[in-house]
Amino acid sequence: MTRIGKRLSNMYYSVIRPILKNRRAFIGFTILMGFVIMATIGPLVVPLNLKTDWSKRFKPPSLEHPLGTDYGGRDIFQQIVHGSRDVLLIAALSALFAILMAVTIGITSGLLGGVVDVILTGITDIFLTIPSFPVMMTIAAVLRVRDPFSFAALISVWMWAGLARSIRTEVASLKQKEFIEAARLLNLGTFHIVFRELMPIIMPYIAINFITMMRAAITASVGIMFLGVVPFKITHWGVMLNMAMFQYGAVYVPEGVHYALAPLMCIVLLEYGAVNLSHGLEEIFNPRLKTYE
Amino acid sequence: MVYILRVRNLVMEYAVREGMLRAVNGVSLDVPEGKITALVGESGCGKSSLLDAILRTLPPNGYIRSGEVFFRDINLLKLSEKELRKIRWEKIAVVFQAAQNSFNPVLKIADHIVETYQAHRNDLSKEAIIEKACKLLETVRLDPNQVLDAYPHELSGGMKQRALIALSLILDPELLILDEPTSALDTYTQSVIIDMLKKVHEEKKLTMFLVTHDLPVVAELADYVAVMYGGKIMEVADVETIFYNAKHPYTQLLIKAIPPLIGDLSDRKPIPGNPPSLLNPPSGCVFHPRCPFRKPICDKKVPPFFRVGNNIVACWLYGEE
Amino acid sequence: MLWRIIKRIIYAFFTLLISASITFYLVYNIPGNVIDVMAAQLSESMGIPFEEAKKIALSYYIGYDPNKPLLERYIDYLANLLRGNLGYSILLKVSVNEVVVQALPWTLFVLSTSLLVSFAIGVMLGLIIAWRRRTVLEPVVTAYASFTDAMPDFVTAMLLYMFLAVRLGWFPMKGAYDEKLTPGLYPAFIFSVLYHATLPILAYVIEHIGFWALLMKGSAASVLEEDFVKAAEARGLPERRLLTAYVGRVAILPVAVMLAIQLGVMLGGSTIIETVFNYPGMGYFFTYATTNLDYGLMQGLFFVIIAGIIIANLIVEIIYPFIDPRARREAAR
Numbered sequence: 001m002t003r004i005g006k007r008l009s010n011m012y013y014s015v016i017r018p019i020l021k022n023r024r025a026f027i028g029f030t031i032l033m034g035f036v037i038m039a040t041i042g043p044l045v046v047p048l049n050l051k052t053d054w055s056k057r058f059k060p061p062s063l064e065h066p067l068g069t070d071y072g073g074r075d076i077f078q079q080i081v082h083g084s085r086d087v088l089l090i091a092a093l094s095a096l097f098a099i100l101m102a103v104t105i106g107i108t109s110g111l112l113g114g115v116v117d118v119i120l121t122g123i124t125d126i127f128l129t130i131p132s133f134p135v136m137m138t139i140a141a142v143l144r145v146r147d148p149f150s151f152a153a154l155i156s157v158w159m160w161a162g163l164a165r166s167i168r169t170e171v172a173s174l175k176q177k178e179f180i181e182a183a184r185l186l187n188l189g190t191f192h193i194v195f196r197e198l199m200p201i202i203m204p205y206i207a208i209n210f211i212t213m214m215r216a217a218i219t220a221s222v223g224i225m226f227l228g229v230v231p232f233k234i235t236h237w238g239v240m241l242n243m244a245m246f247q248y249g250a251v252y253v254p255e256g257v258h259y260a261l262a263p264l265m266c267i268v269l270l271e272y273g274a275v276n277l278s279h280g281l282e283e284i285f286n287p288r289l290k291t292y293e
Numbered sequence: 294m295v296y297i298l299r300v301r302n303l304v305m306e307y308a309v310r311e312g313m314l315r316a317v318n319g320v321s322l323d324v325p326e327g328k329i330t331a332l333v334g335e336s337g338c339g340k341s342s343l344l345d346a347i348l349r350t351l352p353p354n355g356y357i358r359s360g361e362v363f364f365r366d367i368n369l370l371k372l373s374e375k376e377l378r379k380i381r382w383e384k385i386a387v388v389f390q391a392a393q394n395s396f397n398p399v400l401k402i403a404d405h406i407v408e409t410y411q412a413h414r415n416d417l418s419k420e421a422i423i424e425k426a427c428k429l430l431e432t433v434r435l436d437p438n439q440v441l442d443a444y445p446h447e448l449s450g451g452m453k454q455r456a457l458i459a460l461s462l463i464l465d466p467e468l469l470i471l472d473e474p475t476s477a478l479d480t481y482t483q484s485v486i487i488d489m490l491k492k493v494h495e496e497k498k499l500t501m502f503l504v505t506h507d508l509p510v511v512a513e514l515a516d517y518v519a520v521m522y523g524g525k526i527m528e529v530a531d532v533e534t535i536f537y538n539a540k541h542p543y544t545q546l547l548i549k550a551i552p553p554l555i556g557d558l559s560d561r562k563p564i565p566g567n568p569p570s571l572l573n574p575p576s577g578c579v580f581h582p583r584c585p586f587r588k589p590i591c592d593k594k595v596p597p598f599f600r601v602g603n604n605i606v607a608c609w610l611y612g613e614e
Numbered sequence: 615m616l617w618r619i620i621k622r623i624i625y626a627f628f629t630l631l632i633s634a635s636i637t638f639y640l641v642y643n644i645p646g647n648v649i650d651v652m653a654a655q656l657s658e659s660m661g662i663p664f665e666e667a668k669k670i671a672l673s674y675y676i677g678y679d680p681n682k683p684l685l686e687r688y689i690d691y692l693a694n695l696l697r698g699n700l701g702y703s704i705l706l707k708v709s710v711n712e713v714v715v716q717a718l719p720w721t722l723f724v725l726s727t728s729l730l731v732s733f734a735i736g737v738m739l740g741l742i743i744a745w746r747r748r749t750v751l752e753p754v755v756t757a758y759a760s761f762t763d764a765m766p767d768f769v770t771a772m773l774l775y776m777f778l779a780v781r782l783g784w785f786p787m788k789g790a791y792d793e794k795l796t797p798g799l800y801p802a803f804i805f806s807v808l809y810h811a812t813l814p815i816l817a818y819v820i821e822h823i824g825f826w827a828l829l830m831k832g833s834a835a836s837v838l839e840e841d842f843v844k845a846a847e848a849r850g851l852p853e854r855r856l857l858t859a860y861v862g863r864v865a866i867l868p869v870a871v872m873l874a875i876q877l878g879v880m881l882g883g884s885t886i887i888e889t890v891f892n893y894p895g896m897g898y899f900f901t902y903a904t905t906n907l908d909y910g911l912m913q914g915l916f917f918v919i920i921a922g923i924i925i926a927n928l929i930v931e932i933i934y935p936f937i938d939p940r941a942r943r944e945a946a947r
Contacts, residue, residue, distance in 0.1 A: 131919070135916075138916055139640065222766065223766065378852070381847075391841060394841035400859065460849075
């Protein structure tokens with residue numbers, strides 16, 4: 001019991017407390033938590049009424065409809081809440097897959113060196129050079145990507161390369177350091193070296209990158225849907241933007257502005273939270289970056 | 294004796310995370326004209342910070358709190374940026390520590406020399422400046438053809454150090470300040486530089502102020518020596534007196550700690566204790582925690598300078614209040 | 615030295631090949647009936663028998679003939695690429711080359727202007743706030759930069775479009791120039807071009823100034839700590855010289871490297887920005903091709919975009935050592 005207790009208190013002091021103390025991290029964390037709650041509990045609490053009622057088109061925000069109504073008279077707030085789930089899900093999955101790939105390839109490449117390293121680095125470089133957005137658009141269109149998982153997979157394929165390269169460089173340089181030599185001499189085995197020695201060092205870096213990747217995934221997924229390449233559920237913010245912009249004239253009609261603004265503002269807020277959290281985490285793990293007078 | 298540089302009660306601090314770090318804690322010093330004066334002390338005693346304060350090349354978190362620095366009759370601390378620029382290099386030139394990084398990596402050595410000259414005077418054409426530079430480079434035993442067109446990374450450490458000294462002389466300054474000119478160099482290059490400095494001093498009667506922790510170099514070059522510790526000056530005397538008849542306990546321990554080239558190391562003793570914290574300096578005399586001759590008054594009051602024969606000593610052993 | 619350049623070129627070529635292969639693979643997936651549909655259309659409009667129409671359709675779509683083996687199709691495709699034939703657009707009924715000739719100049723115009731403007735302003739800002747630490751400017755610029763960095767391209771573009779073009783009507787809502795004018799080098803036309811390009815350029819610049827400013831600030835801040843800057847100050851060099859030849863020139867190097875990479879990013883973003891503003895550049899047509907599944911156009915434009923980015927990166931990699939003497943040593947190996 002005390003062991004778990006110790007682990008938890010360790011986590012509190014080394015992770016949670018610094019986040020609470022660092023202003024930026026705290027702001028970012030709160031905002032993100034807000035969205036996570038919206039995505040998980042929201043759809044259970046808020047109903048989704050998709051019946052069109054043309055008499056109620058583009059009504060401004062009111063008590064009944066906190067964010068107004070869309071082109072079909074449907075409540076925007078409900079759509080945002082339900083859409084948040086997919087937005088966050090795709091983003092989180094993409095980041096997760098990307099990190100798994102990056103870590104695996106990066107560590108393997110860095111630790112093993114030699115021919116394996118050269119081949120893997122070559123592959124990484126190729127994925128780095130090819131610009132991600134056009135490729136994602138093309139593949140998404142041609143392969144008719146429709147569900148969150150494949151979408152996340154597609155995005156992650158073009159996101160892992162940068163992180164993999166950094167991890168590889170880091171591992172390659174750590175490999176030379178004494179404590180790895182010591183572990184080797186003590187015959188502690190590769191498994192131990194990877195998980196007990198290397199991982200704790202690159203963990204903070206991975207955590208920060210997770211958030212950055214989520215941000216990038218949101219931008220990419222919303223962007224693709226915004227352009228109309230992938231028809232997805234209409235509650236997804238990207239699709240809402242697509243409809244606002246290109247399909248139902250919300251942009252051109254003065255009253256329709258909140259249909260476009262609502263998802264926009266949510267995206268901006270979400271990104272803002274993510275940026276703050278990642279900058280804050282950077283400051284925590286690398287105190288030199290703090291700007292002090 | 295004419296003093297070309299006079300420092301009076303200079304106090305300088307750095308703002309760091311833990312508070313204010315007082316690197317220069319009321320330093321007073323006179324540098325005589327026409328001689329070579331050395332400032333000696335351990336790493337971290339504030340020597341380099343003193344130079345930064347004198348020339349006002351402080352980093353963003355450095356502050357001069359009080360005191361005066363007189364170059365002849367001019368108080369350097371009260372000058373405007375424009376006036377200061379006239380003094381820099383034309384009257385006082387500095388060769389900083391680690392010459393390896395004193396050059397701009399994207400400019401050739403010749404460019405450095407030309408731009409420095411042109412920033413101050415426009416009486417010479419570019420060719421004339423290069424000519425003068427050639428002569429200076431030869432004085433420091435460098436081949437102008439090799440060095441002038443080179444980029445800094447193409448030269449070795451010793452060559453860069455010598456090039457820097459040549460650069461420092463381009464405007465015929467009256468005072469040359471050198472910060473650790475021989476550290477980070479191999480012993481052979483060190484001796485070359487020492488010889489060269491001696492030569493330059495003799496030829497041009499140039500006043501030199503040398504800051505170093507390397508006592509053997511001091512013995513070879515200096516006429517006068519000042520000893521610094523914990524941000525304050527402990528003792529000042531001519532070089533012979535310092536080595537054979539030092540009065541301050543710190544100086545004595547310092548001299549005793551130098552290992553001889555031949556002979557027995559067994560009676561070499563390092564100075565016991567740790568260097569003082571500059572964030573929270575000890576009360577009274579800054580050396581008292583490590584001093585073997587400590588008296589009760591030593592941790593209460595800061596000793597003033599006492600004149601004892603050829604020495605000027607800041608120590609309560611040599612006077613009363 | 616030369617060997618290094620050759621190595622890079624080989625590598626770029628290889629990457630290009632892989633990209634071409636990706637597009638080929640994608641188009642390999644075209645359902646056969648697309649050709650049939652086209653053949654039917656051709657046969658109707660030109661009044662020729664279906665079989666002949668099909669042959670013509672196949673000739674436009676090199677490499678897509680389902681009757682030929684995969685390897686032959688692949689080689690056909692590559693051979694045509696080398697000859698400069700990018701394919702054919704089903705929906706627009708013109709060759710992709712024609713689309714590229716029309717659209718590429720606009721995209722290049724907008725992108726290069728945006729890149730240069732945001733680079734110039736951003737770098738200057740970054741240098742100033744690194745140099746004068748304690749001014750009001752620093753927190754403002756930093757906050758602005760973090761904020762715009764976080765905002766995706768389409769947010770800025772949409773906001774600009776919605777408010778400045780649609781609502782206030784200050785800027786046009788589509789096109790690269792006023793349609794009533796015939797293209798030519800006269801003031802009214804040039805003005806119209808600039809007028810139509812303003813919003814897209816503005817969108818890019820607003821987004822990316824922060825990026826350059828922060829990058830330059832970081833670079834300049836670390837250069838400022840270098841001894842040679844202090845040594846130059848001690849030599850009595852004037853502030854202006856310090857800023858330009860010392861801090862500026864050295865700090866800008868790692869930043870300038872990013873130019874090519876940024877071009878790649880912006881090229882990717884052009885799909886969104888050009889589509890929002892209805893600006894007829896490569897991005898606009900690429901979006902059109904993708905959303906409407908015009909395979910020929912999609913694959914041709916894709917190749918051009920990728921080739922452009924790869925070449926840009928290649929140029930930067932080759933040129934860099936000439937600009938930074940320190941890197942020359944490395945390169946000489």
